[in-house]
Amino acid sequence: MNIEISNIRTVMVCPRKFWLESREKRNYNHEEITREVIRFGGSLKYAELSSEIFGATLWATGIEINANKEEIIIISWRKGKRLYKYHYYEAALYGYVFSKESGKKVRVIFKSNFYEQEIPWENYVESALVILRNLTESDMPTPKINSECKFCAYSSECTDYFIKSGNIEFIKGIGKINLNKLKSGNIKTLTDIVRNREKVQLILGEQKGLKVWAQAKAFLDEKPVLIKKPPKLKDGLFFDIESYLDFHYLFGILYKDKYIPFIAREKDFEKEAFIRLLLFLSENDLPIYHYHSYEPNQFKKLLRKYGLSSSFESRFLDIYSIFTNHIAVPVLSYSLKPLARYFGFNWRTNLNGMKAVKKFEDFLQTGDEKLLDEILIYNEDDVRATKLLLNILNDYT
DSSP states (O other): OEEEGGGHHHHHHOHHHHHHHTTSOOOOOSHHHHHHHHHHOEEEEEEEEEEEETTEEEEEEEEEEEEOSSEEEEEEEOOSSSOOHHHHHHHHHHHHHHHHHHOSEEEEEEEOSSOEEEEOGGGGHHHHHHHHHHHHTSOOOOOOOOTTGGGOTTHHHHHHHHHHHTOOTTSTTOHHHHHHHHHHTTOOSHHHHHHTHHHHHHHHOHHHHHHHHHHHHHHHHTSOEESSOOOOOOOOEEEEEEEETTEEEEEEEEETTEEEEEEOSSGGGHHHHHHHHHHHHTTOOOOEEESSSHHHHHHHHHHHHTTOOOSGGGGEEEHHHHHHHHEEOSOSOOSHHHHHHHTTOOOSSOOOHHHHHHHHHHHHHHOOHHHHHHHHHHHHHHHHHHHHHHHHHHHTO
């Protein structure tokens, strides 16, 4: 069992995912040189060090270290604007592993573009070790619905678990209040929902009840269920934005099955790329399809940021909203990837939103165009997946 400290956040979100990931085989290549730096001093940008604990191997990876005779400074580079509770457990485990290995004083510093903070890691070691001991000594935890389901490699297994258990908590958008209402009405399983459609609609309201019923039926029948007939959607543009910290570096368009990227290789070129996008959009009056609310929200912010105006906002149409209001699908998450994958779409890279940010950061540091090319492939796949979902909707009209 290999436990990567950098994944400690997952324990807070979904212990089952953390438990399963800890049993995957991984390769570690920098431990020997890390031990040399600890012993003789120096710096290492990507350090790796392990320690045995509770019958598992605890790994500190992806951190920067600076060592001398007296102390080791660990730097963990972050992307967020603030620290959260799990960061302190993470820092505690970094400190624990390096202190145990070296016997030197260990300092742990978290840095991002928004803060730099040294963490008194010794104060959190006991709590962090309790978390690890509970995980290593327990059987596989039960699944939890969470924000990581949309990226999780185990989501199909979790779906099977929920269906077999009859659990209704994983139905999209059901919420605690509605759960309690259904349970008070003796509606406790997926089968109860499907067999008592009218009662469910009476308890939750006609529209909400219909969506919950359709979702439960989709899971039990293992196929999509029509909530109501969707509108016929005409062809248009498909739009997706990729962002890095405080600027947008890629505006991807799919038009007549041709992928057209508008790229800002640096923050100072964001306005130029955005204006080129506006000029392109002005060449026709087609609908601009996107997936969820990010694209139109950022589009409006950019107009305000640069003192620009346009009438294009009225052309935006959200495939996510249209899909979720008309078709129920047996997936845990209605994010673009799990939904499009259900209908057979395959991404050509293993990137997701966060990985793309890291990939672009690497591009900024190295100038390696191959890194940017991979992001372009990922972005193109996103807009093509959005188009696929439009085609699925039209199949139901």
